[in-house]
Amino acid sequence: MLTLAPRASKPQSPDLLAWYDRHRRSLPWRAEAGEVPDPYRVWLSEIMLQQTTVTAVKPFYLRFLERFPTVAALAEAPVDAVMQAWAGLGYYSRARNLHACAKAVVDKHAGAFPATEAELLALPGIGAYTAAAVAAIAFHEPAAAVDGNVERVVSRLFTVEEPLPKAKPLLRTLTLEMVPLDRPGDFAQALMDLGATICTPKRPACALCPWMAPCEARAQGSQELYPKKQKKLTGDLRRGAAFVVLRADDSILLRTRPTQGLLGGMVETPTSAWEPGYEPSRAMLDAPIEARWQRLPGLVRHVFTHFPLELTVFLAKVPRGTPEPGDMRWTLRRDLHEEALPGVMKKVLAHALGDGKPVRNGAAKPKPDQI
Ligand code: SF4
Known part of the structure; x- marks a missing residue:
């Protein structure tokens, strides 16, 4: 009692x-x-x-x-x-x-x-x-x-x-x-x-x-x-790949995440699954289109409520007129601010396109974000 x-x-x-x-x-x-x-x-x-x-x-x-x-x-x-x-x-x-x-x-x-x-x-x-x-x-x-x-x-x-x-x-x-x-x-x-x-x-x-x-x-x-707190269990580190496709008309390939679940309904560049055992050397199996992919140096790190994430970013430049895969769409780079991009995807785009400070391996402490 x-x-x-x-x-x-x-x-x-x-x-x-x-x-x-x-x-x-x-x-x-x-x-x-x-x-x-x-x-x-x-x-x-x-x-x-x-x-x-x-x-x-x-x-x-x-x-x-x-x-x-x-x-x-x-x-x-x-x-x-x-x-x-x-x-x-x-x-x-x-x-x-x-x-x-x-x-x-x-x-x-x-x-x-x-x-x-x-x-x-x-x-x-x-x-x-x-x-x-x-x-x-x-x-x-x-x-x-x-x-x-x-x-x-x-x-x-x-x-x-x-x-x-x-x-x-x-x-x-x-x-x-x-x-x-x-x-x-x-x-x-x-x-x-x-x-x-x-x-x-x-x-x-x-x-x-x-x-x-x-x-x-x-x-x-x-x-x-005070207050006394029960020890929290933090989630395991997850890894994945993010694919940034830049078309010659200066548009970017995007898709909308499913409504339910992590970042539900938000917009992202195509990515692989995010898993503890993900191996970036096999990322081409997850690439959304055939292209000459360039693996960018460094990582994008992000901390969600339940787990930290590390993304390896791949960049491909494709010709004008390249069609979008089924559930994806092209958005002009100048219109990206109108998309519901979560913090992690803004980091990915900044890393790939140099629109902001890329989060390189060990260069910056990730800011916690929530789902
Ligand atoms: S309520 Fe907080 S600030 Fe006020 S005396 Fe107690 S510990 Fe100090």
Whole structure:
């Protein structure tokens, strides 16, 4: 049975809210004090912020909102346009779900987001955290929005010894017990801000924390030991080959990946399978067309959520009029920016065409991307 360490006093929501009123972050999707929050903007930002930093999301959010200013505009847009606007944010299944959710809001809820956590949870792509965050922030429902930041804060406040992910239900209960009925939305946002700016993973600024007095981890000097985590198993390195075909009219051979699965619905140059035992010396068996292939020096490295990938890149230049194989198409190089190319494929094209900094063997640390 779980036991919690004894503490002098409980963390009080008014202390956190008083701190929030003075130090709240100004964010493009956040209503200013006294303004009515727009559920569409709250929802959109929460989906974008899943696994992505505020700094990375800000420019994406503003461009996306300009292109799809309302949930109706998003629902009406072709899914390809949504995927293209999302390219670069990672976790591409979120973009498909975003579109499906907008359609559901328009079709089943007459274009207005439902106001309760339970109804929100029933929409595509809305999980427990997002449902609670939107319900609390946009509709003032006393819901506990618990993401990684909040888990860190609460596990430290109460020195929760149970490791994540098993501790999730307990952390949620502890959070819910603190949610004030009068300002649930501000409380949710205050906790987010506290986790992002004060109760950081390393060297939390406890001296500035409104909950310094009741925080058990701070009293013990053990802040960085929380939250406890179960050891993660990382996936094996996978290898593969990517084939860049440049036709004399300056077009590139592309194809669209299947909707389901890794990078579903995104666009790529033809590639082999990605497998731990893939042998690049046999890559010609996977080449999409017959041509004079040139194996380029170096590798393209990319890190997905579940595995790292190394691609050997092959380049072929073919004459004008070369037809495309069945499920592929030619896209002019100048139009590549309109394609929903994931980060790994941008690296491949940069490596082959010299349009950017190629990621050569050992030259750059790969940036994690998600599926
Ligand atoms: S006192 Fe320190 S460890 Fe505790 S909640 Fe505040 S910032 Fe986090």
